[in-house]
Amino acid sequence: xxxxxxxxxxxxxxxxxxxxxxxxxxxxxxxxxxxxxxxxxxxxxxxxxxxxxxxxxxxxxxxxxxxxxxxxxxxxxxxxxxxxxxxxxxxxxxxxxxxxxxxxxxxxxxxxxxxxxxxxxxxxxxxxxxxxxxxxxxxxxxxxxxxxxxxxxxxxxxxxxxxxxxxxxxxxxxxxxxxxxxxxxxxxxxxxxxxxxxxxxxxxxxxxxxxxxxxxxxxxxxxxxxxxxxxxxxxxxxxxxxxxxxxxxxxxxxxxxxxxxxxxxxxxxxxxxxxxxxxxxxxxxxxxxxxxxxxxxxxxxxxxxxxxxxxxxxxxxxxxxxxxxxxxxxxxxxxxxxxxxxxxxxxxxxxxxxxxxxxxxxxxxxxxxxxxxxxxxxxxxxxxxxxxxxxxxxxxxxxxxxxxxxxxxxxxxxxxxxxxxxxxxxxxxxxxxxxxxxxxxxxxxxxxxxxxxxxxxxxxxxxxxxxxxxxxxxxxxxxxxxxxxxxxxxxxxxxxxxxxxxxxxxxxxxxxxxxxxxxxxxxxxxxxxxxxxxxxxxxxxxxxxxxxxxxxxxxxx
Amino acid sequence: xxxxxxxxxxxxxxxxxxxxxxxxxxxxxxxxxxxxxxxxxxxxxxxxxxxxxxxxxxxxxxxxxxxxxxxxxxxxxxxxxxxxxxxxxxxxxxxxxxxxxxxxxxxxxxxxxxxxxxxxxxxxxxxxxxx
Amino acid sequence: xxxxxxxxxxxxxxxxxxxxxxxxxxxxxxxxxxxxxxxxxxxxxxxxxxxxxxxxxxxxxxxxxxxxxxxxxxxxxxxxxxxxxxxxxxxxxxxxxxxxxxxxxxxxxxxxxxxxxxxxxxxxxxxxxxxxxxxxxxxxxxxxxxxxxxxxxxxxxxxxxxxxxxxxxxxxxxxxxxxxxxxxxxxxxxxxxxxxxxxxxxxxxxxxxxxxxxxxxxxxxxxxxxxxxxxxxxxxxxxxxxxxxxxxxxxxxxxxxxxxxxxxxxxxxxxxxxxxxxxxxxxxxxxxxxxxxxxxxxxxxxx
Numbered sequence: 001x002x003x004x005x006x007x008x009x010x011x012x013x014x015x016x017x018x019x020x021x022x023x024x025x026x027x028x029x030x031x032x033x034x035x036x037x038x039x040x041x042x043x044x045x046x047x048x049x050x051x052x053x054x055x056x057x058x059x060x061x062x063x064x065x066x067x068x069x070x071x072x073x074x075x076x077x078x079x080x081x082x083x084x085x086x087x088x089x090x091x092x093x094x095x096x097x098x099x100x101x102x103x104x105x106x107x108x109x110x111x112x113x114x115x116x117x118x119x120x121x122x123x124x125x126x127x128x129x130x131x132x133x134x135x136x137x138x139x140x141x142x143x144x145x146x147x148x149x150x151x152x153x154x155x156x157x158x159x160x161x162x163x164x165x166x167x168x169x170x171x172x173x174x175x176x177x178x179x180x181x182x183x184x185x186x187x188x189x190x191x192x193x194x195x196x197x198x199x200x201x202x203x204x205x206x207x208x209x210x211x212x213x214x215x216x217x218x219x220x221x222x223x224x225x226x227x228x229x230x231x232x233x234x235x236x237x238x239x240x241x242x243x244x245x246x247x248x249x250x251x252x253x254x255x256x257x258x259x260x261x262x263x264x265x266x267x268x269x270x271x272x273x274x275x276x277x278x279x280x281x282x283x284x285x286x287x288x289x290x291x292x293x294x295x296x297x298x299x300x301x302x303x304x305x306x307x308x309x310x311x312x313x314x315x316x317x318x319x320x321x322x323x324x325x326x327x328x329x330x331x332x333x334x335x336x337x338x339x340x341x342x343x344x345x346x347x348x349x350x351x352x353x354x355x356x357x358x359x360x361x362x363x364x365x366x367x368x369x370x371x372x373x374x375x376x377x378x379x380x381x382x383x384x385x386x387x388x389x390x391x392x393x394x395x396x397x398x399x400x401x402x403x404x405x406x407x408x409x410x411x412x413x414x415x416x417x418x419x420x421x422x423x424x425x426x427x428x429x430x431x432x433x434x435x436x437x438x439x440x441x442x443x444x445x446x447x448x449x450x451x452x453x454x455x456x457x458x459x460x461x462x463x464x465x466x467x468x469x470x471x472x473x474x475x476x477x478x479x480x481x482x483x484x485x486x487x488x489x490x491x492x493x494x495x496x497x498x499x500x501x502x503x504x505x506x507x508x509x510x511x512x513x514x515x516x517x518x519x520x521x522x523x524x525x526x527x528x529x530x531x532x533x534x535x536x537x538x539x540x541x542x543x544x545x546x547x548x549x550x551x552x553x554x555x556x557x
Numbered sequence: 558x559x560x561x562x563x564x565x566x567x568x569x570x571x572x573x574x575x576x577x578x579x580x581x582x583x584x585x586x587x588x589x590x591x592x593x594x595x596x597x598x599x600x601x602x603x604x605x606x607x608x609x610x611x612x613x614x615x616x617x618x619x620x621x622x623x624x625x626x627x628x629x630x631x632x633x634x635x636x637x638x639x640x641x642x643x644x645x646x647x648x649x650x651x652x653x654x655x656x657x658x659x660x661x662x663x664x665x666x667x668x669x670x671x672x673x674x675x676x677x678x679x680x681x682x683x684x685x686x687x688x
Numbered sequence: 689x690x691x692x693x694x695x696x697x698x699x700x701x702x703x704x705x706x707x708x709x710x711x712x713x714x715x716x717x718x719x720x721x722x723x724x725x726x727x728x729x730x731x732x733x734x735x736x737x738x739x740x741x742x743x744x745x746x747x748x749x750x751x752x753x754x755x756x757x758x759x760x761x762x763x764x765x766x767x768x769x770x771x772x773x774x775x776x777x778x779x780x781x782x783x784x785x786x787x788x789x790x791x792x793x794x795x796x797x798x799x800x801x802x803x804x805x806x807x808x809x810x811x812x813x814x815x816x817x818x819x820x821x822x823x824x825x826x827x828x829x830x831x832x833x834x835x836x837x838x839x840x841x842x843x844x845x846x847x848x849x850x851x852x853x854x855x856x857x858x859x860x861x862x863x864x865x866x867x868x869x870x871x872x873x874x875x876x877x878x879x880x881x882x883x884x885x886x887x888x889x890x891x892x893x894x895x896x897x898x899x900x901x902x903x904x905x906x907x908x909x910x911x912x913x914x915x916x917x918x919x920x921x922x923x924x925x926x927x928x929x930x931x932x933x934x935x936x937x938x939x940x941x942x943x944x945x946x947x948x949x950x951x952x953x954x955x956x957x958x959x960x961x962x963x964x965x966x967x968x969x970x971x972x973x974x975x976x977x978x979x980x981x982x983x984x985x986x987x988x989x990x991x
Contacts, residue, residue: 117570118571121598129598129600132570132627133570136623204573206597207573211912370672371651371670372623449576449580450579549913552912557582557594561776586770586773586775587770588773588775592777593778606789607785607788610794610795639700640700
């Protein structure tokens with residue numbers, strides 16, 4: 001706007017404001033202040049005046065170019081749709097294998113493996129803490145044997161596999177490499193992602209094993225190994241998803257996730273890696289919540305901020321290093337146990353948010369997940385939701401269709417600024433690991449979570465079917481039940497394995513691993529050797545626990 | 558000054574999602590209770606040992622991993638062994654209705670599923686605690 | 689009752705006795721009368737220091753050392769109560785979960801509940817129960833921020849002050865009164881950068897205190913890395929031996945007993961006086977300025 005236009009517009013706005021104010025005395029608005037789901041104040045109207053400071057090239061630009069506000073590819077979904085990836089994994093490797101084959105038949109384009117909690121924390125199924133947990137929230141993997149079963153009949157050079165595994169990511173990746181080898185697939189042809197984001201485990205998700213420093217070393221060892229040996233593998237998925245699930249705001253989700261990302265980059269640089277050698281393989285994982293427009297702005301803000309950090313702070317040269325690619329999952333904590341059909345609608349809105357925000361892949365939650373693991377039927381509806389958005393809604397026909405909206409652009413900037421502010425505060429504390437040790441991040445999230453809960457109970461936040469439009473309903477039927485015998489069968493398999501494998505080879509491989517852990521050699525080759533002898537996940541993790549120690553949880557409530 | 562109700566808030570099992578446990582801990586504190594928080598990855602033995610030593614009136618556990626059918630009855634039977642089954646035992650988490658029936662038969666006084674207002678848990682405790 | 693209190697293994701019983709004496713419930717006097725003669729066996733260690741110093745982790749680590757020596761260990765962990773709701777979140781057990789089930793260990797959390805004098809009386813009563821029930825070592829752990837916490841720590845035979853590197857200027861500004869109560873100093877998280885500097889600063893600080901026969905030693909320790917624990921326990925033992933030799937322990941305990949007696953007296957007198965019919969009337973008269981507080985007190989003290 002030039003000067004005269006601006007003045008004319010300001011006059012128009014003044015009149016508008018007057019008129020609204022006059023009306024308010026007779027017809028007050030539904031509430032005195034309007035907020036987003038993250039409790040950020042929302043104006044009545046957004047206008048060109050709210051986006052004046054934005055530069056159309058520097059800040060917004062075009063898709064596929066720095067700062068990637070509008071997306072990482074030039075033509076986005078006109079070329080290829082996002083990967084529809086459903087997180088799944090049940091009980092035993094056999095059952096999960098069946099589910100994967102079903103999903104591949106249904107048109108899903110990538111696998112996503114959920115592991116049970118003992119696996120995620122590096123315990124074998126016969127460990128005392130595994131009692132009642134085996135096969136509950138995902139598949140139980142005790143050794144390479146289980147991994148071979150899991151991918152039986154699935155050629156690893158034809159699929160991309162995402163594994164939600166963090167503390168023992170090195171061990172599961174080693175098993176995947178070993179399965180590929182048995183199938184005759186070279187390492188270089190393996191495609192997929194390991195989550196491998198330990199910092200958010202300390203912050204929000206809780207499946208940590210080792211203390212901060214050795215955990216960071218394991219991560220950089222994986223970066224270094226994969227950049228040479230498994231070049232198509234995404235070595236980390238820096239996750240805001242769980243931070244949001246723990247109750248953070250949208251801006252905190254961006255700020256804390258990017259602060260974690262910065263910590264990984266710094267650790268890798270310190271380990272002697274060159275920025276453009278590993279940065280293109282960093283990927284992110286975000287949450288899609290109900291507040292559609294705030295979420296779209298969040299994704300755009302995250303992309304822009306990361307691009308700027310990579311270029312300006314770390315001096316990346318390769319545009320691929322500056323591109324934030326991310327996976328999205330719809331927000332599990334938004335699902336209600338009441339009137340579960342309503343969840344289908346929530347997931348549809350969240351799907352739109354992720355797609356309008358330019359996600360690279362998406363998992364949609366199933367309607368019954370506030371009650372139990374999803375049934376096959378509800379998983380199908382969730383996948384169909386993505387397909388309807390992809391093929392029927394029309395939002396995929398043009399790139400970043402919400403760009404230029406005064407609200408979206410103003411909100412994008414606001415979230416970027418707030419996230420940057422958090423990053424600066426965390427930098428001042430010495431980076432994310434120290435801010436976590438001090439409990440700063442956990443406390444900020446907990447305060448937001450509690451505020452949100454209090455607002456729901458006061459009726460300031462409405463959750464349909466919960467604190468408004470509640471009905472009495474019969475309990476839902478036909479939920480998926482996990483067979484309790486899984487634990488027993490895994491135990492039996494372990495016992496047989498320990499009898500039939502070459503235990504001398506196992507001991508030798510574990511001893512070798514111990515020496516490597518004590519020194520500073522890359523741990524990956526020794527872990528791969530150990531899994532090939534059929535040393536179990538728990539045995540390998542125990543060696544590492546012994547050398548590295550265990551993380552002490554924070555006392556932030 | 559009236560003696561505050563003492564509540565143990567614990568997370569049995571391995572799941573690390575402690576948002577619910579922490580939110581309820583804060584809500585109970587704000588309702589004037591004394592909350593002993595023991596954090597993640599607690600075995601039934603540890604939970605019961607803590608409940609006994611702390612001499613709480615209420616044992617509240619949060620569990621989302623699906624291991625409730627195994628772990629909660631175990632906690633109840635250990636409480637009995639310690640002569641502490643007069644403690645009010647409540648649970649929260651992702652627990653299907655069919656299981657709630659089973660858990661109630663096995664000594665869990667109330668189960669709070671996602672979406673339950675914290676005020677409901679607070680008043681349940683206030684009304685049912687044995688002083 | 690008297691026979692039961694000896695039984696360290698009866699967790700439920702001990703815990704219920706603590707509840708009774710802590711809250712001055714009916715029967716608390718009988719319990720305390722009953723156990724009083726059996727107290728004095730345990731050695732009491734107060735642990736305090738600024739928030740975030742890792743006091744709970746250190747208490748846990750030290751407890752393990754004593755357990756390995758075959759000792760029975762009791763811990764009383766005190767956290768502040770919210771002045772707004774009267775509720776509190778007591779989270780110190782998080783650091784001691786593994787020891788929860790150990791037969792030689794007993795851990796109890798307490799809220800300060802805003803009852804200034806009452807807190808040290810309540811803590812002292814809880815200490816007496818654990819002492820009489822067979823504890824060899826008793827830790828009283830509390831955040832060293834306020835005066836009431838300092839009072840509680842005075843119940844101890846040895847006060848261990850826990851510091852961390854990086855407090856920097858905080859050490860300079862810490863109230864001298866708080867520094868003075870430390871008998872042994874530990875710099876926890878000694879693996880963090882700046883630990884050596886903190887030690888030097890702390891020793892310099894301590895050298896400015898008025899000279900005493902016992903010069904508080906400063907030990908480097910890492911609770912999480914399990915380093916320096918033996919040396920810290922040795923320092924505590926040295927302090928114990930020093931006090932035992934010089935009858936200091938006796939004097940100290942006499943002082944503590946006196947504190948306890950005074951606390952009970954205060955509680956009882958306040959209770960008696962405030963339940964007196966004249967109490968309200970005199971208050972009213974004070975509001976109306978018909979009488980001054982000294983005169984009111986004098987009248988109330990008259991039988």
